[in-house]
Amino acid sequence: MSLSFYYEFTASADTPAAKLQEFLRGVEAEAKALGFNPTTVLNIPFDTPERREFANRLGGSFTVRDERLKGVAVPAPHQLRDHDPVSGECRLIPKQGVILVVTDERGCEACFGFFQFPEHVIDIHGAILGDTALEGRWWFRDFVDSPDARYRELVQRFDAAGYAKRVKDEFG
Numbered sequence: 001m002s003l004s005f006y007y008e009f010t011a012s013a014d015t016p017a018a019k020l021q022e023f024l025r026g027v028e029a030e031a032k033a034l035g036f037n038p039t040t041v042l043n044i045p046f047d048t049p050e051r052r053e054f055a056n057r058l059g060g061s062f063t064v065r066d067e068r069l070k071g072v073a074v075p076a077p078h079q080l081r082d083h084d085p086v087s088g089e090c091r092l093i094p095k096q097g098v099i100l101v102v103t104d105e106r107g108c109e110a111c112f113g114f115f116q117f118p119e120h121v122i123d124i125h126g127a128i129l130g131d132t133a134l135e136g137r138w139w140f141r142d143f144v145d146s147p148d149a150r151y152r153e154l155v156q157r158f159d160a161a162g163y164a165k166r167v168k169d170e171f172g
Helices: 017-033 049-057 149-160
Strands: 005-011 039-045 062-065 080-084 089-092 096-103 109-116 120-122 128-131 138-144 164-169
Touching: 005 109, 005 149, 017 039, 017 096, 017 109, 017 149, 039 049, 062 128, 109 149, 149 164
Parallel strands: none
Antiparallel strands: 005 138, 005 164, 039 096, 062 089, 080 089, 096 109, 109 138, 120 128
């Protein structure tokens, strides 16, 4: 059994991406001061197949389970991955992300930031098959398997700014 440090962030739907990017630039400066290198802040729409695959690599997906996704429903392919027609569960791909990527001395990357997801899962004809219940909010959840206190310092910045929704540290 391994231990992890989990974090979940959220921002209101009306928060401009530019404001989140500015906040992450401040967190990035602290990350650099803490010894993370390289670091980068991305503000990117996931509007092409390549960018949607990149979102997946960043950890960008949101699980939706809805009865309307069971059976023969045919969701629009650009919105999700891993659709299970038996359980009615799928992983929704974000529309946009504002993300900080930090790299430690061993070359391990960790992501922090915000994704914005579609309000609804739609089918190939535009009919609604499921709802996210996010109400347009920016949302992000990830974890690191490390006791390194520097990750906790970065997450503390999110908490101080009112963006941390949930933090669980199995190391402490």
